[in-house]
Amino acid sequence: MEIITDISQPLALPRPVVTIGTFDGVHRGHQAILHKMKEIAAGCNGSPVVVTFHPHPRLVLGQHVYLLSTREEKRVAFAESGVAHLIEIPFTREFAKLSAEEFIQLIAQKIRPEVLVIGYDHGFGRDRSGSIEHLFHFGNTLGFKVVQVEELIVDRHHVSSSVIRWLLQEGDAGEAARLLGREYSISGQVIRGNQIGKLIGYPTANLYVDDPDKLIPSMGVYASRVICRGKLYNGMTNIGMRPTINAHKLTIETNIFGFDDDIYYETITVKLVKRIRNEKKFGNLDILKNQLRNDQQTALEILGGSV
Numbered sequence: 001m002e003i004i005t006d007i008s009q010p011l012a013l014p015r016p017v018v019t020i021g022t023f024d025g026v027h028r029g030h031q032a033i034l035h036k037m038k039e040i041a042a043g044c045n046g047s048p049v050v051v052t053f054h055p056h057p058r059l060v061l062g063q064h065v066y067l068l069s070t071r072e073e074k075r076v077a078f079a080e081s082g083v084a085h086l087i088e089i090p091f092t093r094e095f096a097k098l099s100a101e102e103f104i105q106l107i108a109q110k111i112r113p114e115v116l117v118i119g120y121d122h123g124f125g126r127d128r129s130g131s132i133e134h135l136f137h138f139g140n141t142l143g144f145k146v147v148q149v150e151e152l153i154v155d156r157h158h159v160s161s162s163v164i165r166w167l168l169q170e171g172d173a174g175e176a177a178r179l180l181g182r183e184y185s186i187s188g189q190v191i192r193g194n195q196i197g198k199l200i201g202y203p204t205a206n207l208y209v210d211d212p213d214k215l216i217p218s219m220g221v222y223a224s225r226v227i228c229r230g231k232l233y234n235g236m237t238n239i240g241m242r243p244t245i246n247a248h249k250l251t252i253e254t255n256i257f258g259f260d261d262d263i264y265y266e267t268i269t270v271k272l273v274k275r276i277r278n279e280k281k282f283g284n285l286d287i288l289k290n291q292l293r294n295d296q297q298t299a300l301e302i303l304g305g306s307v
């Protein structure tokens with residue numbers, strides 16, 4: 001996948017079939033759009049092109065939001081979905097001032113789309129004032145076809161980035177995964193903790209998350225899967241303050257099943273499968289250790305397999 005971050009000059013992409021959006025999470029609704037785009041591109045010997053923005057427009061416009069995907073995660077999701085060219089427009093306050101018409105003219109001049117595939121609620125240009133009706137109109141005058149993709153509903157939820165954010169902030173990792181089309185994942189470097197994990201027989205890899213805007217789901221204990229050194233393991237993850245050891249900082253820590261090695265400063269990815277319970281304050285480390293044994297059992301029932 002080619003990544004383009006400069007559209008000051010016209011691009012010469014072969015028969016571009018284009019979609020435009022912020023695509024936070026690259027969830028099942030987004031995937032339906034990407035699928036349609038690829039299908040159309042395959043039918044006309046065209047190339048699937050995604051136009052997105054970085055940083056996320058809401059962050060630039062001062063409406064803070066915790067995001068489902070980092071820039072890198074979004075890139076990986078697009079590449080895996082078969083996108084040929086990814087155009088990441090640097091989003092600035094200046095850029096946000098473009099009217100709907102100016103924005104679409106810019107896209108038409110620099111990218112020359114043959115087809116524009118768009119979601120059901122797409123708003124573009126200043127204050128998202130451009131609607132799908134505008135697009136059909138501009139398509140006619142600027143010479144591209146517009147295809148709209150229907151809204152996707154999964155388990156009675158409208159699939160949208162904000163619904164998935166809400167589910168994760170409620171701790172419902174299972175339902176979030178259904179809407180995302182994959183488990184919600186967090187990647188980071190393994191850092192040192194208080195060395196209590198090994199002492200009680202459950203070493204935990206503590207994650208340092210580099211991106212301050214990455215959404216951290218609600219505190220609690222989760223059944224998880226872990227990518228470590230290129231392999232997938234079962235595990236259990238605690239997101240919390242660890243009241244039992246009187247710690248005061250939010251940590252994300254994972255006991256990886258069937259694994260025993262030093263992975264300090266290595267990067268791992270934790271995929272949250274399902275929430276097991278709330279974090280609690282236990283009277284002593286022995287009681288916590290018993291609880292961890294039960295958690296491991298519960299996690300294995302959810303994940304299937306053995307330690």
Ligand SMILES: Cc1cc2nc3c(=O)[nH]c(=O)nc-3n(C[C@H](O)[C@H](O)[C@H](O)COP(=O)(O)O)c2cc1C
Pocket residue numbers: 192193194195196197198202203204205206221222236237238241242243244245253254255278279280281282288292295
């Ligand atoms: C699956 C799991 C569940 C946990 N649940 C709790 C909990 O309910 N309460 C708590 O205080 N700490 C909990 N912890 C955190 C432990 O206190 C922590 O792993 C231990 O203090 C080791 O910390 P260290 O990695 O800094 O050495 C949990 C950890 C894991 C992996």
Ligand SMILES: Nc1ncnc2c1ncn2[C@@H]1O[C@H](COP(=O)(O)OP(=O)(O)O)[C@@H](O)[C@H]1O
Pocket residue numbers: 190191192193194195196197198199202203204205206254255256257258259260261262263264
């Ligand atoms: N099965 C495992 N799961 C997680 N970490 C493991 C495992 N086996 C070994 N380790 C190593 O042990 C470290 C965690 O041990 P722990 O005593 O909890 O130390 P810390 O307090 O520094 O996290 C991890 O960072 C990793 O390097």
